[in-house]
Amino acid sequence: MLAGRDAQLEDMSVAVQRMTLGRFERSILLTGLRGVGKTVLLNEFGMIAEREGWIHEHLEATDDTKIAKAMATMARRCLLELSLRERIKDRAVAGLRVLKAFVKIHVPAGDGGALTIDVEPFAGLADSGDLERDIGDIFREVGETAREAQTGVLFTIDELQYLSSDELSVLIVGLHRVSQLGLPLLVAGAGLPSLPGLAGEARSYAERLFSFIEIGSLKKDDAIAAVVEPVQAEGADWEPLALEKILRDSEGYPYFLQEFGKQAWNVAEGPVITAAEFDRSTVLALDELDTGFFRARVDKTSDAERNYLRAMAQLDGPGPYASGEVAASMGKTTGQVGPVRDSLIKRGLIFAPRHGQVAFTVPMFEQFILRRLT
Template sequence: MVSQQRSPFTPGSIAHSLPGRDVHRNRINVSLTNLSVYRELDGRIRVFVGPRGIGKTSLLRVAQKDAETRTFTTVWATGGDSVSLCVDLANELGKLVTEKWTTTAKAGLLETLKTIRLNFGVASVALSAVGGQDTPEFVGAARALQAGLTAAARGVMDAGGVGLVVFIDELQAADPVGIRALAYAWQHMQAEAADLPAAVFAAGLSHTQDTVAKAVTFGERFEYRHLNNLSHDDAVMALVEPARACGVGWELPALEAVLAETQGYPHFLQEFGDKMWEAAGYPGPGGALTMHHHPAARDEYRIARDALFRSRWTQATRVEAKFITAMASLGDGDVKRKDVAAGMGTTSTAISMARQSLMDKGLIAPSSHGKMRFTAPGFAEYVREHADIDDAE
């Protein structure tokens, strides 16, 4: 009797493999190699952007693992975890101190981190009050963050480390003061600490570049790379390779049926793959995923998918719900902003706040100039079939 195996698919969790992301992973590894070889600061903050469920966090976590395998010291922060990205970074940098650190390096970093925590509250109030101007309080906070990053990198080096790599997830959710301070700190470090092997990699939703642009007037320190749905071949790999590693195959009709339903959206590929594995009875080596398992798996997949869609729908305000409904009525692909406005009986300018809010929530994403799309395939159809405008709050 063939033994059972747990599912190799990971819906909602960090993916074990990253098909279709080789180009991005290679870019990260080139940056890490340059840090190792040239022993210099990576002057650009590299940001991977895309909708929810596209695999940004998985890419960052794999990159963190790659960096640590190459003996870099890493820190991880998440935008929106608290009131301040600066304080989050300070707390994470403080965890780097080990018994290998010199007394001087340890004292210098801890004192600097204390300054960051003290300065942030003042800087936040000052920046909000003057609409983003460079108040003395803000400049002090940005310089404090710069000093903290510099002290941490030097401490790592003094302790025999290769370099420091900072990872920031959900950058679009970080406070404007924190984003601005990070941009200023990295700009100053390029001139004043260029000899330090340090880098920043971040991830955020599709509109992260707009969020950063509102927080800081210069953007040349940020490089953006967009993550899209997987191609057909990469989607095949996302389904076939995890199963193959367990000695389990896919019958071609079942594979193509899952591909057609999920349209290369990484989260849905993992979800449907997981439901197929369950429907097949958690197969052992020599097993196969077939069309015999597909109907039950499809039903369970759609229950999970629709629960996600329902959650997104119920989180929408009344205005956002009208926006979503108007957008869904125009079809399943890219739609023009002006057509959505017309469907709502208003102007393009009048829908700006709702559009921004829906991007903040990750429900829609800009696709090209003047156009946008839903981030998850099938959501437009779900809205047309199930959504009742009176249910939105």
């Protein structure tokens, strides 16, 4: 059950419909901690678009995503799909020829395998060598072809924080180049709050192009709905005290609601989940979280990185923490631990909510570290 996201789903639905009619709509950037429901929301966006007859392409960015190849891959699939529609076949093929020229310049064959496009390249578009401009040309080919087919295209991009700020800038500036044309091409991205700070031109464009939506823990009523509705649908229910406890222990974070809810469901004799049963189930839930969700985040960290995480967790509260205090508690200067802090940010484990601060990207991570890593 997807609780508490009706407003976002409705906004997406409206955006798709308005864009199909040729109106400008802002693209969307979801940011939030791990486990708050960004990925499931992106998936829902994709389904909304598909229900409206749009083409939807998805990308999950990683450390070594190259934006030129990623966008060319998505554009290729869109144009190939559109080329199957008889009425716009020629327009789609023209788009593929422009894409072929783009690939020749911007996607070297050695770069993890070539993208095969079986047409003659078209000279003069998307081949200037200026990546931002050329990506703009590709977006235009895709958008115009979709418009001619009376449909639209949604690109969803998850884990955007893994793109370097240069790669992200290319995407934003490229998108800006076509935003004036009223083409039905929408991007919905999601990432940690550590999404790299954008500089200069890209920043001012991003502010106009994107709606920034912060996704967080669920409001009380929505958190209740998330655990009550699926249980009631099975003819069961929660004792009020048990419900109170799951809301408290999960802090309303979707991932934790699901995990605590699942274990309580398994432990309960039924048909009513009691507080005592909930209490017994939390050991299992925490164990599951510790060995799965939390553990997966620290698996690849070095000793120095773990020391830094430990120093953060041992300070009071859930953060954010002053980076100066973290360093001081390790007996070091901020400068000395700077490289470790940066590598943890790059791994997406911590982020800097503001200058001189650090915070965990995973809710309740400090509790996990104190339980398991000290």
